[in-house]
Amino acid sequence: RARLWSNKGQQLLSTNMSDIMYASYVYLLYGTAGVVTSIVSLWLIIQKLKSKFRPPPIAPFPPDTVQLFQFNRGPYCPSFSPFPMKLETYLRMAKIPYQNDFGSHFSKKGKIPWIRYNGEDVADTAFCIDFLNKKLDIDLDKHLSYEEQAVSWAFKRMLNEGLYWVAVYYRWVTDGGFRMAQLCFGNTIVIKYIVRPMMVKQCYSQGLGRHSPEEIKTIALADLQAIETFLGNKKFLMGNEPSEVDCSLFGFMAQFYWQLKDGVAEKFIPDHCPKIVQYCERMKARFWPDWDECITHGGTKIPTK
């Protein structure tokens, strides 16, 4: 009887062992499949999200028409950013047919705006303008002397590489400016916890973000004062006819005059720069007669253009 019990026990033990082994295999198999499925799904989601920010595939589009990729329309200016304002103003000045593609498709260089023209993609506003000038034989500076063209180039660099960071500071670093960013891009977790810290970091890496608010104000006013003085009684920056630099200048001045609402920056132009005020109104009337249709009026209306 004792032998019988011990055999039974062994049988029982070996049955239990094989059950446990089997269960372990099953768990391992399901576990591995679960982990692989999660990784693949996560990868697919990331790819899908990334594709939203990449240039879209080339699709049928009217020939000889510029497709302008830019952010959605801004609260008080047609764009929340000076560079799309610059490029769209250029297209209007040069009378080039274009259609906007609003959203978050960044160029292959990872920036906005950019253009697609007859299937060719061009990134960076300066290269977009050069490309279209050559393709369509346009020269908005043909009435300028070489010396004036050199001055115009220096102003463009000051705006694009210097004043841009001042605008970034008043837009993304200061709380008042950031409220305007939220009005344009939405009050989302991505804007608050990913984009804002990224822009603050960029501003710090460039160097401007390391200065005190007072020092940044001094730099901003010095740049604006230089523009105000050079503008003088001229209608446009380089004379009484508009030239290419006016696209950049207007793109930037429009931000300071109409759109940088932080309790400090929006007062710079009305308080210190009467010539720039007239210049902004003149450029708006001449190249943006449809301005009101191209803004969200502080986030209260859907723009029709």
Ligand SMILES: N[C@@H](CCC(=O)N[C@@H](CS)C(=O)NCC(=O)O)C(=O)O
């Ligand atoms: N040099 C570029 C500058 C464009 C630019 O800085 N775009 C900003 C928006 S205003 C951008 O895309 N920033 C995204 C980033 O830096 O990650 C041009 O002229 O097009």
